[in-house]
Amino acid sequence: MKKLCLTVIILLSAVSVSAQEWKGFLAVPPDTGGLWICPSAETALYSTVSLSYGAGLALAYGKKASIGLKTAFFFDAGNELDVLELNVLLRYYLFSGATGSGPFFQFSGGPALYFDRKDTIHLPGRLGMISAGLSFGWRFLLGNRFFMEPSIRGGYPYIAGAGLSAGVQF
Numbered sequence: 001m002k003k004l005c006l007t008v009i010i011l012l013s014a015v016s017v018s019a020q021e022w023k024g025f026l027a028v029p030p031d032t033g034g035l036w037i038c039p040s041a042e043t044a045l046y047s048t049v050s051l052s053y054g055a056g057l058a059l060a061y062g063k064k065a066s067i068g069l070k071t072a073f074f075f076d077a078g079n080e081l082d083v084l085e086l087n088v089l090l091r092y093y094l095f096s097g098a099t100g101s102g103p104f105f106q107f108s109g110g111p112a113l114y115f116d117r118k119d120t121i122h123l124p125g126r127l128g129m130i131s132a133g134l135s136f137g138w139r140f141l142l143g144n145r146f147f148m149e150p151s152i153r154g155g156y157p158y159i160a161g162a163g164l165s166a167g168v169q170f
Contacts (some may be wrong), residue, residue: 034063034100038149038167042072045159052158056091057066058165065099066091069109082115085131093139101147101170106135112157129157145169 038058043044046052052074067090074083087110096102112131133155141149149165 005085019096033078034066035054035059035061036066036100036147036169038147038165039150040072040163042074042161042163044074044083044153044161045076045081046074046157047076047080049080050076052076052083054083056085056165058167060091060152064093064096066100067119080116084113084115086110086113087131088165089156096139099141101139101141103136105140106137106151106153108133108135108153108155132156133161 036059038060039163040058042054042055042056044052054072054074056070056072058068058070060066060070062068067088070085070087070089072085072087074085076082085108087108089106089108091104091106093100093102093104095105109130109132111128113128133153135151135153137149137151142148146168147166149167151163151165153161153163155161
């Protein structure tokens, strides 16, 4: 019985210390820089017959306005072509002040490389063009460090798209 009580006390102490460390990890000082990284899951209308599904990664700096890089790879559900986007992003938060949260508009532009599924994959992609678009989204803060972002977008050469991101700011 003494061993059980001692084990419970040690476990509770460890959980308490871990909770304090986790709380410290979530508490970001207000003067922290605006660097953020954000993986995402997205869909886009690149093909005329089906949706394209993919994943991306964005790395940017800024709180009220951000500048950064975003890459995404899309697989076509109709097995016609796959797309690799390499974009520069410019983002502006509408009502956030200095926190980098709430509704935002984002411009993304850069090359889009196409890989035809009928041929073997060639690097770089055989077809490519400049991609440009405008996104509207909302950043929901989860504590001071983590966030979630649903967004919709329209542009060229895709018609429309939507995505969900989750990330961390440093």
